[in-house]
Amino acid sequence: MYTLYYSPGAASMCVHLALLETNAPHELILVDLAAGQQRDPAYLKLNPNGVVPTLLIGGKPFYEAAAALMTIAERQPEGKLAPPVDSLARAAWNQWIVHLANTLQPAFRLWFYPxxxxxxxxxQVVAKAAAQRKIEAAWDRLEAHLAVNGPYMLGDKPSAADLMLIMLMRWSRNMPKPVTEWPTLAVYASLMKSRPSWKRLYKVEGLTEWS
Ligand SMILES: N[C@@H](CCC(=O)N[C@@H](CS)C(=O)NCC(=O)O)C(=O)O
Structure with missing residues (x-):
């Protein structure tokens, strides 16, 4: 049984998608970020960084969205979110998830929290401009990658890497140049949004924008 501390549309989203994709038994606990619940002493005991997500596995807390996503993919092989451990596809999977967590995610953090x-x-204005440049440069590279190697990050099958990417893409929706201005990424967005897990997550988290 998993417990996910989440906020609608936040970095918890890729973890929630993984739980839905794998049909893993889970419960959700809402953290009201606007009310500052992420800084409550009880929550800080679970996640000393004061952010979402936190994933409890058998009652033990783990943080960092990419790590939680990979953990679920590995623990729930029936979801087919991770290629075989000894395959080259698995090496690419590790590469892309770590790359997204190291490049786009921190750039978005700077964009939203200058x-x-x-x-x-x-x-803060300078910081946001730098974040925007980094994000747009990342879209350029991902566009080139998917145009040649798509339709998914690892080719013909979706994986946990796609759950992370689509979450990050969604975060650009109100930016001056949202990700859907990159044609291959726009097609990719439609593909990912057609998945039952995406629709279910929207319903459960009460999201509407970029449905
Ligand atoms: N590296 C962390 C970043 C998480 C993060 O920045 N979460 C944001 C929401 S997307 C948050 O909780 N913000 C509240 C705050 O910083 O007060 C992870 O991947 O888990």
Whole structure:
């Protein structure tokens, strides 16, 4: 049994998608970020970083969205979210998930939370511009990758890497140049959004935008 501490549409989304894709028994606990519940002492005991997601496995807490996503993919092989351990596809899977977690995710963190680096609003403007450049450069590279190697990140079958990518793509929806302006990525978005797990997550998390 898994317990996912989540906030609608947040970094918990790829973990929630993995739980739905694998049909893993789970319960959800909403963390109201606007109310600051992520900084409650009880929550900080589970996740000292004060962010979502936190995933409890048998009552033990784990954090970092990409790690939780990979853990579910590995523990629930029936979901076919991870290629065989000794395959080259698995090496690519590791590469892409770590790459997304190391490049796009921190750039989005800077885009949404420029106050992380400075209280000064002029510095925040510069930080957001840098984040936007990094995000758009990442879309360029992912567009090129999918145009040649798609339709999914690893080729013909979806995997956990796609659950992470589609979550990150969604975060660009209100940016000056949303990801759907990249043609191959726009097609990819439609493909991922047609999955039952996406529709179910929207219903359960109460999301509407970018459905
Ligand atoms: N590296 C962390 C980042 C998580 C993160 O930044 N979560 C955001 C929501 S997308 C959050 O909880 N923000 C609340 C805050 O920073 O106060 C992970 O992947 O789990």
């Amino acid at each position: 106050q992380d680096i400075a209280a000064d609003s002029a510095i």
